[in-house]
Amino acid sequence: SAVISQKPSRDICQRGTSLTIQCQVDSQVTMMFWYRQQPGQSLTLIATANQGSEATYESGFVIDKFPISRPNLTFSTLTVSNMSPEDSSIYLCSVGRGDYGYTFGSGTRLTVV
Amino acid sequence: GQQVMQIPQYQHVQEGEDFTTYCNSSTTLSNIQWYKQRPGGHPVFLIQLVKSGEVKKQKRLTFQFGEAKKNSSLHITATQTTDVGTYFCAGPSGTGGTSYGKLTFGQGTILTVHP
Numbered sequence: 001s002a003v004i005s006q007k008p009s010r011d012i013c014q015r016g017t018s019l020t021i022q023c024q025v026d027s028q029v030t031m032m033f034w035y036r037q038q039p040g041q042s043l044t045l046i047a048t049a050n051q052g053s054e055a056t057y058e059s060g061f062v063i064d065k066f067p068i069s070r071p072n073l074t075f076s077t078l079t080v081s082n083m084s085p086e087d088s089s090i091y092l093c094s095v096g097r098g099d100y101g102y103t104f105g106s107g108t109r110l111t112v113v
Numbered sequence: 114g115q116q117v118m119q120i121p122q123y124q125h126v127q128e129g130e131d132f133t134t135y136c137n138s139s140t141t142l143s144n145i146q147w148y149k150q151r152p153g154g155h156p157v158f159l160i161q162l163v164k165s166g167e168v169k170k171q172k173r174l175t176f177q178f179g180e181a182k183k184n185s186s187l188h189i190t191a192t193q194t195t196d197v198g199t200y201f202c203a204g205p206s207g208t209g210g211t212s213y214g215k216l217t218f219g220q221g222t223i224l225t226v227h228p
Contacts, residue, residue, distance in 0.1 A: 031214075033215065033216075040223070041220075041221075042201065042218045042219065042220045042221050043156065043201070043218045045206075045215055045216070045217075048215060092155060092156075096214070097158075099161055100158060100161075101146050101148070101158030101159075101160075101161055102146070102148075102156075102158060102203075102216060103158065104155040104156050104157070105155065106154075106155050107155045
């Protein structure tokens with residue numbers, strides 16, 4: 001299955017600032033997925049990132065708040081903009097591997113103070 | 114939209130006891146996947162079930178996919194402390210979904226095992 005390098009692993013940020021999370025995959029993939037997970041909760045899909053086109057956002061998530069870049073088939077970034085304490089969460093990227101399910105990055109634990 | 118419900122939310126067992134978590138989808142699924150997330154870790158793929166009525170085993174873990182392809186279960190026999198974590202089921206979102214598309218996750222079952 002794919003190996004995903006995600007960074008940073010954690011960060012503490014001031015409200016009003018932005019944080020960019022990076023995911024690097026060891027092979028080319030068409031779609032990359034970005035999730036948010038509150039501690040002890042399930043995973044909520046933020047958006048799907050396709051190379052060469054705009055990301056597709058799920059209900060409740062907007063591009064101005066969570067801009068995504070997908071410059072090539074192995075890399076994507078998610079920016080959490082103008083952060084507030086409500087954005088404190090774990091952010092995960094993921095790629096699909098057919099019969100081998102989905103592989104997740106190790107996650108970014110974000111705390112906004 | 115599609116909903117995937119999972120019960121129970123929490124399960125506390127003594128080491129050696131069995132454990133089962135159940136997953137129900139509001140729509141028929143082309144496949145269902147199971148993931149395990151250890152405390153402080155990220156979800157790790159366990160298995161995918163595709164066929165109606167399918168049963169798969171991984172050592173002490175038994176996975177079932179319902180005949181109507183709307184429900185699934187994960188059963189662990191004789192739990193060990195290494196089984197601690199959250200178990201999620203997940204199904205493709207939308208119709209005709211493939212394993213490359215979006216997933217909808219159940220709420221997860223948090224398993225604690227007392228030695």
